[in-house]
Amino acid sequence: MTSDVGLIGLAVMGQNLALNMESRGNTVSVFNRTTSKTMDFVERHPGNNLKACRTLEEFVDSIKSPRRIMLMVQAGRAVDAVVGQLVPLLDEGDTIMDGGNTYYEDTEKRAASLVDSGIHYMGVGVSGGELGARFGPSLMPGGPPAAWAMVKDLLESIAAKAPDGEPCVALLGPGGAGNAVKTVHNGCEYGVMQLIAETYHSIRRILGISTNEIGHIFESWQNTELSSYLVEITAIVLGHSDEDGEPLVERILDQAGAKGTGKWTVEMALSIGAPVPTIGAAVDARNISSTKEERVAASTVLDAGLLPSTADEESYVTTMQEALYCAILITYAQALSLLDKLSAERNYNLDLAAVASLWRAGCIIRAGFLDDISKALQEQPDKSNLLLCEPFRTEVANRLPSLRKVVIAATQHGIPVPAFTSALQYYDAYRTATLPANIIQGLRDCFGAHTYKRTDRPGSFHTEWITE
Template sequence: MKKADIGVIGLGVMGHNLALNFERHGYRVALYNRTAEKTRSLLASAKPDQQLIGTYSLEEFCAHLERPRRILLMVQAGKPVDDMISALQPLLEPGDILIDGGNSYFLDTERRHETLKDTGILYVGMGISGGEEGALWGPSLMPGGPYQAWENLAPMLRDIAAKAEDGEPCVDYIGPRGAGHYVKMVHNGIEYADMQLIAETYHLLKNALGLSAYQLADIFEKWNQSELQSYLIQITAEVLRKRDDETGHPLVDMILDEAQQKGTGKWTSQNALDVGAAVPTISAAVDMRILSAFKHERVQASRILSGPTKAYQGDPANLINLTQQALYASKMIAYAQGMGLLRQASLEYGYDLKLDRLAAIWRAGCIIRARLLGDITAAYQSDPGLVNLLLAPAFRDTLASHHQALREVIKIGIDLGIPMMGMSTALAYYDAYRSERLPANLIQAQRDYFGAHTYRRIDRDGIFHTEWT
């Protein structure tokens, strides 16, 4: 039997669909899953002419792979990845390529790279975005690791990746060591922020105007034909339009208001503190998911803590228009925070990230794909040294015309007692970044007062300390 071009270990939804994606593009694929039933199930559902090879031991799996072996691990992040690497290592040879396609923490990827470096096994940490549909029909791929591995994998990854409107594959070499998983982590952080901003918009319009889920679906569907066009806006309209078969109500109204998380948003916020980048809107999105989990406490607090009781008295059409502008403005600011973190991390970790290329490979296939990414790509192509996306002419001009709407919408939310943590932090970031002078001088004076931490002056060079009492 002809040997396989690539092997996939882990046949959950993502691994299953990626295997079919490779096969559809002409590659022979070896399959292995810890529980053999998933392998048998995939083979049973396959067509007779599909180039899929089922294997039931790691020895058999590796024996069916063309050399150098290319192995895609689609197992749960954390210890299962380490366990699988340990099991595979004795069966592999120098030049073989191990690809971790899960949501592994980038520092784990860095560690695994160091562990395998002297063995000659090429370890690739590859971010994959697009969910199960993207895995099957074309995801956005973010591979990092040895460039030698990228040169080997590039043709097949370009084949299976999503294609942007200009036909360009949504995959590129990201950088060394853990760069691929780092970029996927920040991608997910931006995703958290984007989802939170959309949720706040939904919450405001639902409560201020008393709109039904179906009316809101019409609004989001219309917005998806505007500058807000994106995958998340599209699916928001579809989610809002879905009817619950059991009750006949909109399904979204029957879902408990507790948003779960797998940790990538939290990692993004934590790492931003480590490298000294400000991502308040991403952090706000994480905080709101945490707050949502306190459902029992919130129910009790709603009966004890007071807040505004007045209703919105303005023009509904005007509020919808303002909210559309506010959502776009806050979305731009959230992306600017994420790109700023990537820029800072690239310097910190020596990743040499190309921000224009990152934006380009997010234009299709991935969860945060949006029309806006075309503007982001163009901004960094025009000015590769751009220190903050907000300074790019297109973003500067749009925010000049939209920031007032963002202010108005936040005020309305405050007046109605509707939490707008994502939008509020986006505006605060914008106002802080455009401020020539911030009150940090007072903070530094306080630090010098109680801890002799010193300060600098605006009128001459040097480091100073004052005996304040």
Template sequence: MSAAASAQAGAQFGVAGMGVMGAALALNIADHGFRVTAWDRHPERIDEMHQKHGHPELKGTASMEEFVSRLERPRRILLMVTAGAAVDQMLERLFPLLSPGDVIMDAGNSWFLDTRRREELCKSKGLHFLGVGVSGGEEGARHGPSIMPGGPTEAYALVRPVLEAIAARTDEGLCVTHVGPDGAGHFVKMVHNGIEYADMQLLAETYDVLRRGLGLSAEGVADLFAQWNQGIAESFLLETSIKVLRKKDAETGKPLVDLVLDKAGQKGTGKWTVQVALDLGVPVPSIASALDARNLSSMKDQRVAASHKLKGPSEALSSEEKAQLAAWAHDALYAARVVTYAQGMRLIQAASDEYKWNISLAEMARIWRGGCIIRAKLLTPLREAFTRQPELPNLLVSDAFAPVLEKLSPSWRKLVGAATKLGIPVPVFSSSLAYLDSYRSPELPQNLTQAQRDAFGAHTYQRRDKPDAGFVHSDWNS
């Protein structure tokens, strides 16, 4: 189509919200030949976009009315605004301007129950609503993210050509699929972010053990990570860690990471993951420990003061332990990652059962293989495990990972032991190992817990020698 004809034709796709992610997605869509119209409540962002990029297929609009009027029907509108009230406000502004059959997509990190509510609201007005998880950061959004859309199948069919065009690509296919109904896409994206919290914390703990246990510099840890990234531990986050560790501060010449204050922030998706896991009765200790680690990091002043009163151990590693520590850390990192992904997949499965979403865990592993933040080599055998056994109760007992965990767990235990000996906190390594040990234990000490509950609160218990007797109560004081 000529430039003149394109200028007169209606836009095929609309993006509302020209922040970092919105602008990157709009440009990505335009790069693939779709005519895009854009809007932002800050007009200067539209001007900046035109000046900086000047894309022939991307036109900004000054008003919401003009934005909607430029779109071909059925209109396809992607919202990239702050999660929460801003999404509801955008819907209220759009409703009077739209027609039955139009599609609205929320591509922010929205709470999945809000997405379910909004989907019902839009349905009542004859509109389609999709909750679209997008992972990959600015670079992914610009050149190929992992996309997790949830909502009506007929709505997905209307936007599928665009989403497939802009998604990341791997040898295993396009990194986009219809996740399931209503809030399924946003739920999966939330769990993705929860896994991301734990994976980042595992890398931070590994860095800390190597730094404090072996005295390695940032560059030395980067060199070791670079070796690991050639094997089974390969991942985007490991690659990112290497770049971060090698970056030098222009002013001092020191590793920039050494100048970064040890206080980590969060935007809420990790907290949501832990909250909903509690609601569904699914243990996710790796993710919860990573969340706690960020919260503890924020207590900087208290930690500094406590360090003067609470002295750690004075033991040192033996020469043999030092010689093996890096190898133990490598094995522990991979094994703990497997356990973290297992928890996330179990949570997705539980929610899928609860809300009747029929999510394919194999497909989630496939679309996470490229574009997204947690993309890693282990997702390929993970996908194969759920392809062979779709009803697998837990990734840990799959034929692909059970023998690997058995092989690597001795190193993992030694890594946790060495860290404990030195007083180096490894909360996610430790909680992940405890999860593995709990899951593989035919006997747990909760017989005492349940007996205690019955003793002080008459909460009853079941007898293992009389399984058909139901719940009984005993007088524990006589």
């Protein structure tokens, strides 16, 4: 009997995705470069409809035509290696789905190279970690509609379901559109995680309360507008005790790792001139955190130049809660605006309401407010930024004084809050009708004859600024 689907790459994500597919009634052929892992995986799940394949030829022959094959291997060269070996074995009409965190430009190139062969190529962003992969990830596919028609049922069956029962998957656009959305999802994740870390740091330093107590604060925020997966697991991480009962998190080295999708988001944004300062600040914050030895040395020699605190300690937790929600919304606004600009640049025709909708469940940045974001974007398609859409325009406006207070208090205390600060700066820059970019233009024209435009008449102008 032939299998309904094939999956290549049996590390943590591939194994869980294969089990998810199998649990939805599919027979799944599996293959891994290291055969022992294939055999071990299938042996650990006896009775399941998993078919272990030792060679790619056996794997391809075992799948129903037209074939549907999901790759869950390391992004980059591994994908090229697997696609290179696989394609000569496939037939016209077969579909390859790359489910890894692949750079969207790489998917564009691979898809373009396969057009003449008639083999469909899709980049499918998968979010939700191993649990998501096993029980329902948020899926962000991009590729040709003909391929989507082939895999829609399969992807809808394995995807997370939003509270209204809708599967968290939709064809987002052609080529690398799905990978681009997944990358920006991860960038947003970087921003929100950094805001959460800064919230912890500020409360700890300004109120001097314990990690456990801060864990309880995060727990209580789950019943508010902040309700989200990242806030939920922050409460769990802060509440987790080491063997001796002390908070484990206080013994974790303060050097943040990264696999590069935050950097890709910033690179993507820079390449098309879209501002994502909070995501950039989060990437920089991880980079600064990795310079542990230098920071330890600098902490003994650099003065703080502190100012008297004006923080109202009585209401500080509420202020922090409002500021966090406000800054998180501003971060989502940056991410969505980046996708909007990328979509225009690449003709992806992204439906941002659909993007927000499939982020509602299964993925790391899932949050209660995404339902309203999706509705707002659907109902107000003429607005160029989430910050202009109601009810978010008002929600942010109501909390801005808190965001300002949090940035001021942290600055007075010498606590680094780059994500909060950049969110506020983005907002202030975005709402400022006249920025001092006229000075930049004057200077550019002065030293490099780069020309400038005037506010009072059309055309390009150059001035001889320095006369002998």
